[in-house]
Amino acid sequence: MLETSARLLHLLSLLQMRREWTGPALAQRMEVTERTVRRDIGKLRTLGYPISASPGIAGGYQLGAGAQLPPLLLDDDEALAVAIGLTAVTASPVAGVGEASVRALTKLEQVLPARLRPRFSGLRSAVTRMAAPSTPVDPAVLTALSAAITERRIVAFRYERHDGESSRRLVEPYRLVDTGRRWYLVAWDTVREDWRTFRVDRCRSIPSPRARFTARPLPATDLARYVQKSITRSPYSYDAVIRLAAGIREIEQRIPAEIAELTSDGPNATILRAGFDSLDYPLMQLASLDVEFEILEPEAMRVRAAELAGRLRRAAGRAGTVYAR
């Protein structure tokens, strides 16, 4: 029964919109008998969605957290918010949800109504540019690759090698791997006839889908490790060591443990070790702490700090002269 299925979906959407609904209210809203509402609630329950109910004058039905996520029914604005949120997460990935965020974003992009696209692409650029300091990965490239992977389609894109050479690639994409905060594509290069690992941020064009291909056995079972091995360098561009002039207790409260390794260096000093892809972003975070610090490594960061210091001092103009003396 089509009517029934649609009503179940509608019911689910109503229960997601407002926390609590009373049986008669639902019946009126959906133009059926209260008995039918009770039956529909029962159906949803047997489908695994936990709907609790309380009798009495202040009673009603409410959807709770179950074993698995019910289908999310979002309106236009909420869909847009989700899309923007996912874009932000893929642009500067959070440990542990990188690949899933790309999958979800691909899923959503595939079904996003056309009328929302202009708003989405407008906001997307704002988000990615804001998130840019740490990892300049274009989510559009990621979703294009992700779509090609599930469709098993060869993709074509321009790729810039480490030495700056740029060339056109035709590859069979197999997996996206998120190591640290950088994205890699494991693919079979159809021209060179071998497995290659590509850095997604070095793709210089949005990959365009081509002909279908039939799957090959993967070069390794644990692709995450395979990628790690195929990368010789540290996953980060810079490995920094910083000495902060404050106790470890204070620092711990202000720097998430996920980002940096902290070790105590006496009561009033803390050593911070962390990998970064950018010099500016960590420097600005450190400067904002209002704690004196000293860059022990790398040299490039010291140079950059001095550069930024100079620019800020000049930007401060008159007020800066106090310090410039």
Add this chain to the structure above:
Amino acid sequence: MLETSARLLHLLSLLQMRREWTGPALAQRMEVTERTVRRDIGKLRTLGYPISASPGIAGGYQLGAGAQLPPLLLDDDEALAVAIGLTAVTASPVAGVGEASVRALTKLEQVLPARLRPRFSGLRSAVTRMAAPSTPVDPAVLTALSAAITERRIVAFRYERHDGESSRRLVEPYRLVDTGRRWYLVAWDTVREDWRTFRVDRCRSIPSPRARFTARPLPATDLARYVQKSITRSPYSYDAVIRLAAGIREIEQRIPAEIAELTSDGPNATILRAGFDSLDYPLMQLASLDVEFEILEPEAMRVRAAELAGRLRRAAGRAGTVYAR
């Protein structure tokens, strides 16, 4: 038929997972006849979901973008990614999707399976601390308020006034308004018996729901404007004017138009006007541009720039001595 509804949902989920499915494959997967699959596809189509199909050896069904978003069926990791994404968006709101992101997050939190909660709260703190520089709004406070609004429940929380005085509040919450990058709650204060506008970032505890209340007529139809009026000051803490030593063309490419107003000041200079809640974040963004700039207003920003310059110079140590002379 319960079976049928469940199958339709399952079918939708399969179509969201992989771009293309062939009829026989779906039939086998769902253990029904191909004829039934065709009928189910037809049902989904009459429900408004556009499913395109192509005949021939390389054919199959695929779900496209329709007039409205189909129910999103996410797996655990994807749900987590969406939750984290929304948290990031609410913590540092993007113009235009602020309120919707809170609604979506509330919706999701209500049904998020218990086994995902520990992972979620773990990642949440990392995200909010990273996003902190611009707006220290706790998404947990927002979702608590949002839930209370839809449930029509009085909430209790500690609130710190502008002058630093902190007191316990019991209010009927009505609407969350996102002006610029700050959140306000429009509510009826049950003790003072009047409408009040609260800054969400000044809530010093997570609002806890209390008794139900019956809705009052709102103090204004356009609540966004009402909030704007009830705030005397600019929505931002600082209104900055910056002179950048580069042409407007170059600057436009690097600073999103949504964030700042740009005006040309000759071929090699651009005036930037924008509101900020933090001094550090915009300063470091500007410094990272590798364009010389000059702070025209406000004075506080000049002072802060000089402070940061001093700290960075000292952090640079030896390398910094070149500039310190």
Add this chain to the structure above:
DNA sequence: CGAACCGAGGACAGAACCTGTCCTCATCGC
């Protein structure tokens, strides 16, 4: 061009299901 594959959809019969109506019972708050 023909073969193989895929989607579209009409017809039919039997079974299964759904809905509304009517009823009784349990629970909660006043």
Add this chain to the structure above:
DNA sequence: GCGATGAGGACAGGTTCTGTCCTCGGTTCG
């Protein structure tokens, strides 16, 4: 205890669904 709410059994009539035919119209590849 009363009113409002949820739970659920029983029943009848009508609708719908499914599987099994079948034909037709495309596409792709050899």
